[in-house]
Amino acid sequence: MAKTGPVQFYRQVRQEIAKVTWPSRKETGVTTIMVFIFVVLMAIFFLIVDQIIGWVVRLILGLGG
Secondary structure (H helix, E strand, C coil): CCCCCCHHHHHHHHHHHHHHCCCCCCCCCCCCHHHHHHHHHHHHHHHHHHHHHHHHHHHCCCCCC
């Protein structure tokens, strides 16, 4: 693999950055909202699963009513 000098590296980076399609402000906002909604849904899901597993373990071990 050939070594690249700093100037050539900088040029290559600039060329690659020019190829990037950046999201619009609206797309970024919608994606952010979707992530927050998904995080809340997953938190609720794992809370329910944790409660069920805890109940099963207490039932098996006879630790609670």
